[in-house]
Amino acid sequence: MSALNKIDMNMKRFLLFFVALTTFFSVNAQTKTDASVMNDFMDKRFGMFIHWGPVSLRGTEIGWSRGDQVEVEDYDNLYKEFNPVLFDADAIVKTAKDAGMKYLTITARHHDGFCLWPTAYTNFNITNTPYKIDIVGALNEACKKQGIKFCIYYSVLDWHHPDYPIHSSKNQTIDPKSDMNRYLIYMKNQLKELITKYDPYMLWFDGQWEKPWTDEMGKDLYAYLKQLKPTIITNNRLGKEFAAMENKNIDASKMIGDYDTPEQVVGKLNMQTPWESCFTICNQWAWKPNDKMKSLKQCLEIISKTAGGNGNLLLNVGPMPDGRIEARQIERLKEIGDWLKINGEAIYGTLGGPYQPNDDYATTRKGNKIYLHVLNTNLAKLSLKTIPGLKVKKAYLLNNQTVNVEQKDAISLQLPSHQTNQSDYIVVLELNGNAENIPVIK
Structure with missing residues (x-):
């Protein structure tokens, strides 16, 4: 072997060692978000969740109705008709503010893979709709103007992407042509893009329960996000340990992320582990015509019980196909805001x-x-x-x-x-x- 070849071989060995070392530290460096940042988040107590996308044209559930209530080909082409000309980011953020909400979380990418921002990494995004305008960016700017913390929902799974191994909620067969390593690079590129462009306060993950996603991937991604933005808050849906709809007792030491996420149920009183319950204002997450809406009393009981359990509440609305939130939902949110103007002392900044x-x-x-x-x-x-x-x-x-x-x-x-x-x-x-x-x- 020539001296030059020895140098090349040693260089290759060094690079392999460096990659292995970097991977080890990225996976194991579970640096949790600073307590002061988490205390600030938990003091806010009340935020707006927004589930929205081209699926609003059918009035069915986002992601889950793909291949179920809506044929896959139909669902995946809805973006070509999506033109929410009455979307007004300032009006939506004002609705949140008038409701007494302190932060807002938008589904930038749900399980269907469609992106509400002009991402460079897939054509399946808002740029290629008749509307074309960056919805994530508009909400971010409106939140900055009105003093609301801007947060982003991003699904771990993507049934539309060819490299994600599962392509349907109904059919969990692994696609042999998929490539999870390539998909992880795609995710990291998009998340870096979101953090760089919009500097979100918090990232809300989802979809990690499917078999292709592992806790090791979650740990690696959490460490990667912390490198990009050390103060970023994330929920615990980067890992398998979460309360979910069953409101399970969890082992906080196994949790990947900063807080737990009970769903459609008020979390249990917990003075140690931060948590946030997410609820729909109606029944469905995405907009549905004539969907039954919760009464004011139901909403206020959820707020009081959530704060009483030492948690936050993320209350969801689903805009209509034209971009507006239904007038009846806006009225309900205003009623909540009127109650909080009088009683907010007993909610915000409390234990x-x-x-x-x-x-x-x-x-x-x-x-x-x-x-x-x-x-x-x-x-x-x-x-x-x-x-x-x-x-x-x-x-x-x-x-x-x-x-x-x-x-x-x-x-x-x-x-x-x-x-x-x-x-x-x-x-x-x-x-x-x-x-x-x-x-x-x-």
Whole structure:
């Protein structure tokens, strides 16, 4: 072997070692998001989720109706008709702000693979629709103007992409022509593009439950994102450990990401692991004509129970094919915002607990105050367990109306009768010490 060939061989060995070392550190460097960043996120408590894309033309569910309610060929060509001429990013962000929401998350790419931004890595994107305008960019700019944190949803799976091994929710057969390594490069390119162009506050992943995706891929991607933007927040759907719709108890040490994601259910009271429940304002995630909408009382109970469990709420709307949010949904969101203008003190910047939320009440706390969210407004009296070492000095509504309280073997409250059959209301319990240090009372 010549000296030149030896140098080439040594160089190859060095490069292989370097690649292996880089991969090892990227997969194992699980540097979690700074606590101050996470505290800021959890203080916000309430955000808007938006599920939207060409599928709104059919009124069926985004991603999941492909090859089910809508033929694959039809579904994959809907983008050629997608022209939401009444889309107004400023109006949508104002709707979120008026609802009391502090952040907004848009489905930049759902399971169907269609991209709402002009990505350089696939033609299956907004540029090739009749509309052509960058929807992700427009929402980002509107959020910046109105002081709302901008966040991006990105699906781990992509049934449309030839290199992702599964091409249908109904048929989980692995495509032998697919190439998961090439697909991972595609994902990283797109995510780098999204972070570079839009600098999102948070990334919301989904679709990691399918067999082709592994926890090792999730760890590698999490580390990659942290290299691109150290302060980026991600949910835990880069890995298999998540509460999901079953609201499972999870092992936080196995979680890949910064917070847990119960779906269509209020998460359990947890003072250690951050979490965010996502709910639809109607039944379907994407827009559906005449979809049944949640009542104001249902929405407020979800908000109170979520904050009472020490979590955030991401409430979803699905714009119509023309780009507008339905007027009835806007009205419901405004009603929530009106309630929060009066009662937001008991939601934003609070801790959950110390009592477990139930169907009658939930509690949040801040400083020396416990905020009692009365959910069952037909109650005339309410009894709470006493707090070891602390006493209730006084009780009152947020409008300063006095509430009669006695503390002996229990904390007994005489609730105001005029609140019967009204929306949830808040009773403030002012203590003679710090409410934030109270252990959870079971």
